[in-house]
Amino acid sequence: MVVARHSTLCSRKAVGVRTLAKSYVGKRLSDVPTPAFLVDKQIVLNNCQNMLKKCAELGIKLRPHVKTHKTEEAALLQTGGQKKCITVSTFREAEFFADCGWDDILLAFPLAPFHIGRAKSLADHISTFHLLVDNVDSATALAKSPIPSGKASWSVFIKVDTGYARAGVRWSDTEMAVAICKALQPSVKLQGLYAHCGDSYHTSSLTEVSAVRNRTAERVVKLGEELVQRGFACPIISIGSTPSMSASVNAEDHKVLQKLNEAHVGNYVFYDLQQASLHSCSLDDVACRVMTRVIGHYPHRKQMLIDCGFTGLTKQGLNANKFVAGYALFENHPNLKLIEMSQEVGKVEGVDGNLDFDQYPVGTELLLYPYHACATASQHPVYYIHKDGLVEEEWKPIRGW
């Protein structure tokens, strides 16, 4: 069977229907199509200022991670206005920020030899581009590669696994770290060590979060000291995770943390239900919501539908937060529970089994706290930055790889 000859693909004739380019800046939030990712800029600013202040007080340089939002606008709030000193999670992010004139970029993704060509393009074009290595093969491959244009060397951090068991050299495996240091010479400069305390997400109290953070710091500091003893300069010792860097620091903690030089932390920009459940923040610190609207009532099963499905929220976090059962928390409506989602709609029930439909006429706008802001933000091609019910800005994140 032969398929019919295809019509020509269009080049967006724009026959008059609204297009993707339509801007809502200056419009009311109530004009914005739903589901919509809303960001309260003042809260983002507060979160960013607090993290900058905290790191300054600890004497730790903040190298904020931009993976949660992937926008220049939020990155500038994280850095306090400077277009430098950030952490990214993908080459695409690194290239986007480099293209936009940012510098001193750390790609916090384990380097594999096949990445080196793309890494060189980046390193050729900005002053400082740091990579992450966690094995001898990658270190060797990098050391053998042509040094980027105008540079004296490549620049790397060694990724250290302090217990999270995802990527990294085990903190106790000094010999492996030494072998990597040897493999890097002479054409790769070791900046230091990088540890992500992802195990802080597996805790159930602030005390445990602090314990994970301090343990992470102690382990990575110890490995750094051992490398120095073995003759390898290792000036920067860094850790990061939003729970660990959001938890308070007492005098005892301070003694541990003062040996660190750098922190890489990202989710705090928006925070989310997961972070609030981990006591990293209060609900008032959560800067983002998914706005959705009621689209139908089904009284015979005591349910209503909203126009937010998994493409607007993701299915992460079912029953995983401490505030409400279901996939997310409805702001100011503790009796609402999002029990199920398909691609574009969500099913809502009452926590107590009942719904007062008169309270939620079709068209009612509802705001969802997402469980995982990094995941939810990545579903949205635009973030609506609002104040006093108006859209002040639209932020458009970079996507893809």
Added chain:
Amino acid sequence: MVVARHSTLCSRKAVGVRTLAKSYVGKRLSDVPTPAFLVDKQIVLNNCQNMLKKCAELGIKLRPHVKTHKTEEAALLQTGGQKKCITVSTFREAEFFADCGWDDILLAFPLAPFHIGRAKSLADHISTFHLLVDNVDSATALAKSPIPSGKASWSVFIKVDTGYARAGVRWSDTEMAVAICKALQPSVKLQGLYAHCGDSYHTSSLTEVSAVRNRTAERVVKLGEELVQRGFACPIISIGSTPSMSASVNAEDHKVLQKLNEAHVGNYVFYDLQQASLHSCSLDDVACRVMTRVIGHYPHRKQMLIDCGFTGLTKQGLNANKFVAGYALFENHPNLKLIEMSQEVGKVEGVDGNLDFDQYPVGTELLLYPYHACATASQHPVYYIHKDGLVEEEWKPIRGW
């Protein structure tokens, strides 16, 4: 504390680093950055031809759903090359296709009164735009709204709930359907009834899928006949879901299905692990994969990392398919299991607890069958269409709302 004055946002200076606009058409698949959403166009074509043929044999018009891929290219394969007669899931999709010159578009999303302005813009600009209603309020609001330019009336289907319990008028609630028909008059034309047999996803055998499909058809046909008896023309009776329309049709089934006029079905374009688990297809019919690469070995815990996290696959489908435990199936590597994902990386173990690291050197390309193609495709800004190891086309889906 006052944040420093912000540097100016860039307008993508393109300092020489690769940008989003880079095309891989004509390049080898092995040049494509991972994770990457790969599509085998021949399989898509086969799936599309098979569905066209099946519907033709049943005497049912196929109105394919484009929500799985959201591209013109795949939609043209679904329609057999005509830029008309499709189903969409969002206004954004409808607007995109309308802008591209498509016509006869059904927005299969329950209409709420607040949608009517946007619906009118669409209906003003194409010849035929159908809406879906499932309650009297929406029907009334539409009937009271100005009729689109150059049209004799609005055009709607009534959404029928045949047991799935998501949206729709219950199939047994004739009075509700009659009330809607009355509310639509005189300015809205009823095209017919629309039922989605989503309950076919809750089955465990082909027999059950066929039973759900036939029951759906019987119920929606019955409601249609009752409306006719009550004096309302209801020419089109439609059902759809990929499991139900993929299941085979015997003589007995045919008697039931011949009373249908239209089918709206979408996932079959790509199929996925969920559909293969439901016997809608074989694994050979699955047209999409996520290509990923091995980025690290961790022999002390018998694990390796791949460069596909939840942003490249989604977390849907853990242990939910019949082919392998974990989040997805690795093509040709039945011993690999994707046990965990964070934003950009995935953790892989052996099904038998062991991994032969020599078989998977860093850089090895692996192909993942996604559990839910609609969800996974929506994570990717570009689909790489390949043949004989080369990228032939890049398809760029529409996103957002």
